[in-house]
Amino acid sequence: MMLSATNVVKAKLINRWLVFDTIRRESGIARAGIATSTGLSKQAISDLVDELIALGLIKESKSAERRVGKPPTPLCINPEGAYALGFHVDVGQMSAIVANLAGDVLCRRDQSLNDLEPERAVTELFAAAKALIREVKIPRDRFLGIGLATPGPFGVAGLSPPRLPGWDGLRLRTLLHEASGFPVSLSNDGQCATIAEWRFGDAARGLTHFVYVYFGIGMGSGVMINSAIFGGASGNAGELGHLTVVPGGHECICGKRGCLETYVSVDAAIRHLSAEGIEVASPAAFAATFDDSHPLISSWIGAGVEPFRNALNALENLFDPQTIMIGGNAPDWLIEVFMAKAEPLLPSVGRIERTLPRIIRSDLGVDAVVRGAAVLPLLTTLNPQYRELNPHA
Amino acid sequence: MMLSATNVVKAKLINRWLVFDTIRRESGIARAGIATSTGLSKQAISDLVDELIALGLIKESKSAERRVGKPPTPLCINPEGAYALGFHVDVGQMSAIVANLAGDVLCRRDQSLNDLEPERAVTELFAAAKALIREVKIPRDRFLGIGLATPGPFGVAGLSPPRLPGWDGLRLRTLLHEASGFPVSLSNDGQCATIAEWRFGDAARGLTHFVYVYFGIGMGSGVMINSAIFGGASGNAGELGHLTVVPGGHECICGKRGCLETYVSVDAAIRHLSAEGIEVASPAAFAATFDDSHPLISSWIGAGVEPFRNALNALENLFDPQTIMIGGNAPDWLIEVFMAKAEPLLPSVGRIERTLPRIIRSDLGVDAVVRGAAVLPLLTTLNPQYRELNPHA
DNA sequence: AATAATTAATCCGTCATACTGACTTACTAA
């Protein structure tokens, strides 16, 4: 991270976040334990804990331990301490949730979204937001804001997400903020899913460097570096789907040929079937109707395995992650077939002594994106590092 | 970056580094200017500047400006304030320099290195170090230590740099430290070159996110993220040479097929000539004897252009850098031919509104690696962020 | 030449925060 000038006050915010996040990761830890694990003094921890309690973000619980000495006072997140909305806007549909501070999904709403113009979509989003807030009866002063996940790239004049022509996440963000008056944080879908897996998943919890491969309609990824989401210079890092895996191969909407996404993605499967005369109405219909026993699917998968394996190898060689996690809203059977067939993985650099498998399955289901989106307002509010690394978000 | 607990003292070290680096980047800046550009108060800057002067790392110079008001006191790096050695160990040869705090090369020594066993190479390295230190008459208390650049990967049990079987940078580092008693910082060659370009080059100075492609005997890269070198989970990120660019293509020493390095690298060129019956004794002989007018070279280049273009595109899509800088110890003509033929570049995500070209030529020549290595001890000594991100270094 | 304006840099008192060591609290073990 770019170093920036610090003073006591900024340093304190960092420490406060650190204490909060330690309690989140290790629920039930006591003040003394936090002091040990962070290296700060008992006293400093005590003060910060008191402040977080006063803010309502954490709470004490009764000690259950029976040991020599004064029993510790276990601390945990106060789920009712804060609330946020998460939106996941994708081609033709939108999901929205209310999440509490613990990340529990309290309420959700899915609806189709036919107006793909941000100017018109925003009214539907705002209506959904109002309805959700009313439904959960969120106290106004406990509401942190809205987290918005859309397909990338954004901030790229003249270049829209390939499947959402005319779309611009940044404009939607501005419009939604103006319409609602709430703070709106934005990130792309792959990055949101990565954040969710890192916070809520069992497998990725506590990892500091990993890549999350988002296998969905298209193919994206999220990169976690040193426990922070890596967005690149313009927030669009990790565009795995447009890695060239078959030189001179299928044409891609991005203008190139042979992109991974044209071989390995739900969209690619549907196109393949279509080329063979079988029309599939939607990704959902695809998931419900087909599986890998279908000969056309089976041959399609066969053609995608080598590209997929090479893409994973590229991620290992370029990012040197602790592991690669694979998830997304593609059907489970599809993701699992690709993971199985990707073995044996190609050799790569990176550490040989691994405690983790080189590829692991994601823990969270299709909710990952929207749950990750609902984390963004918290990061914006409380994590000074996130604010610094994502000034646009 | 992983956040870690901070206190006033650590915060001060960050600020001190920031002040030092600001003076390095903008030589001649005065206290008031540093205050403006860092956001710290005049007073804080004044104190930190005084401390850096007392340490001998910076010095005041006479003001030349004629303006209204008290003339500023320009500050600049004190080149004699500190010294470091830089070593670049590569296949069969070693370069070593003494650099002062300004990064000026005061003295150098190149020699062949036949013993590729770290255990035996270390005696030659230490002898070179002693000779250089004596030659420049470095005051002992101004000597920061040795920076060591070797080909990666390291820290990978059972996996050596492909062209240096049995080699292990980490072991060499330990041995050299034990033999010399000096602190030894280690990084791989691509990362060192990246650091050098970022500090000493005109084109990369001040960039925060970029990728440096190291076109040499092999093909490596260095990734700068948020003004910090990105090493990945095990320090081996950026292994561009082993990106699969031609599925089922040439066999590579890494065990795969179709790696970029087997198409685009000096080694690949020499192998190509060899396959056509022309033996080339060394990379130097190659550079001296051939150019792109040679029909075999010309056809070899033709076959490499598409793989190279795809590799650049992969870097853009995955890292979303501000720009990609291309350099290395391959002959200039070769690098320039590839850069020219890579155009037009393939479409990628990442910002369209660019102030920089998508690819730029490196500023520094073959010295980049060893000069970057000589920066490592300074980073280890003075930059708290570097220490935190590179505990092994 | 005197004075005003301007900018750089320092002086000095204040403030926020982490640290240290002593102390208190609440428990178990003997």
Added chain:
DNA sequence: TTAGTAAGTCAGTATGACGGATTAATTATT
């Protein structure tokens, strides 16, 4: 009942950034 132990708090200290006033060194104006 007493000793031992670990958690947590209290009170005082140290560090370092901040802010406003002051000093310093120069040009511009009259």
